[in-house]
Amino acid sequence: MNFDFLSPVSDSVMAHTALLPQQALGRKIKIHSKQGGLPDLSQVKVALIGVLENRNDIDYLGEDLDLDSVRKSLYQLFPGNWQLHLADLGDINKGEAVEDTYFALRTALEILIQKKIIPVIIGGSQDLTYVNYRAYDNIVPMVNIVNVDAKFDLGDSDKSIKNDSFIGKIIIEQPYNLFNYATIGYQTYFNSQEEIDLMEKLYFESYRLGEVSHDISLVEPVLRDANIVSIDINSVKASELGMRQRISPNGLDGKEICAIARYAGISNKVSSFGIYEYKPSYDDEITPMLMAQMLWYFIEGVSFRVEDDDFSKEAHYQKFITLVEEQELVFFKSNMTGRWWVEIPFLSDVNNKLKKHTLLPCTHQDYIEACGNVVPERWYKAFKKNCV
Template identity: 45%
Template sequence: MAFDFLEPISNELIDFINTLPPQSLGKKVVFHTESEFPVLQNATIAIFGVLDNRGLQVNKAVDLVEIRKTFYSLYPGNWHTELIDLGDIPQGNEQEDTYYAVTAICTQLIKQHVFPVVLGGSQDITYAMYRAFDQLDQMVNIVSVDGRFDLGNDEVKHTATSYLSKIIVNEPNNLFNFSNVGYQTYYNSQEEIDLVEKLFFDAYRLGDVSNTISIAEPVFRDADLVTFDLTSVKSADSGNINTFVPNGFNGKEICSLARYAGISDKVKCFGLFNHNGTTQESMLIAQVIWYFVEGFNFRTVENPLVNANNYLRYIVPVDDMELIFIKSIKTERWWIEFPFTTNVNNKMKRISLLPCSYDDYLRACDQELPERWWKAQRKMVL
């Protein structure tokens, strides 16, 4: 059974939780202990750790105790979500062993409609989370909040800076789209930037997202798997001086992005990686998780194709085409329609609406095609 890979939380953490106030999160979560395993049927979100840092090519052990202590010391909002903590996956003899365990557990949780929140570990664990979708018969959209594209040389196996190459190259290839939020140009070679463009992937520079954080919302709304690299946060806010980052998202921005990820009713997996285990960074990570769960509790399932009465349709002529935009009356979120092609792979038949923004609609009114719509169309005909 997949959950046999998990080790219970430590007695140190249990003792700490016993000292918390009754209103705290720690008193409302069911934990995997030596004497008890949580009942999955009662759960909405399952948190588990992955104690494998080898993708960073360091021998430093992963310690998630401080993150858990800080998170469980917080107070929940007006939440209906039932949280469980499944404990940790220990480092396997080989990295493939760790990947196998992560994939098996994520697959089992998703099939049982329990949402996995994965605490790493190095970011190459994203690859193992992606492989969990192999049995779900669908194409996958990945969003990574990261200063780098992680398109390193695939010959350098199992590193946090090359996992995206493995996702692109390895079969079965279920990747439909990859979106990077917050890349910093000087951390990426021109060849990597050109490849992202050639593959019609989406990339948003740090400055653009920081200036207008809302441009990231439609990107998360179209994601199946979301991962955060904690080195995308500047060290002044994260306290990470081991991997010093002079520029990056601030604490408020990274929490806003986490809330966008949580509120997206399409996201099925969420991962946080590449942290250094310090007390300062643990405090930030705890709040990032809190905002993700907060967003999760405010999810609104909307499908403009099912109940058209709750939506407004706008037809915009652009060149020799008519673009159809749809706006939700309830949430004021926007989508754009695009037609199927005749040779669409069966796994891609679910794609008919693309989340977009009000600004995309305004640009279309000015005869400018939305970039994400154009890229999605290009991928559909390849």
């Protein structure tokens, strides 16, 4: 496997790891080091990649990135009762041009995803999500992206890509592989009315911060349906972060962002995960530790994945049919996990994107509301996108 563009984990992190207890995560993870080289990936399920690219940050002032603090924080944690193998492949350094970094990252992601290894990206500016999306061009026909962010990041797609406009590029640039885009934890005052209207017009999903904080389980189905999960660390409120990271007094708290990371992990569909917009500071131990705990919860989620979405055997599920506004809705409930899905019908007279009956993750509450003649919003948006 050709990963020549990956630089090993620093000697200072390796020295720190050598002093950790034998049970610590840093002593159990396969690490790309100067001495040992790239680890064998034959049994690895989750692979960390640092990407030291931040030149497309709209506030970029020439500073360099360093992920040593994040690694030290993660390595010192103790793993849960996990059976999966982990690797840290080191860092992709800044290329001569940003496009060089993009190429290296896309190449690495394509290799890992095709090998059924989940890449976990630690960035760098969030425009790297665009590269993550493009890595799927030759792998899956349609992609769902979840962005945990205070902003939609639609931006002006006519201008060059930046960390506040990468979603606009994803939407307008060929090949068109995006089926659904969802934002979790958005704050209205950070988004123009035009962007909010566009999200509605495109039948994309958006969950306001207040909704998410009121009931965090609301976002589980949308994360269950995602291929890519991208987290802007600035979606977390200022009091939970170090001085350089502080953007807004409002935002998700530490428990909420870790719950979201765990929901992403237990999703059978999520095949890449990233945390972006980290700005290192010598006196900041809080942000690296929060990121480490988010990574821990994501890995925990992956280790507890359950194949509960195989509906070929009737013993594995219960089926419920209800009539809503003359539309028959078919719901499925897994007997293994209690999770719910609703069927999106195949429209034979429309050149639709799905090409077959598709099951959309939903909640028990969606079924209850459907019984009360209320069309579930997720179902409605997916159905409308399918008709376009």
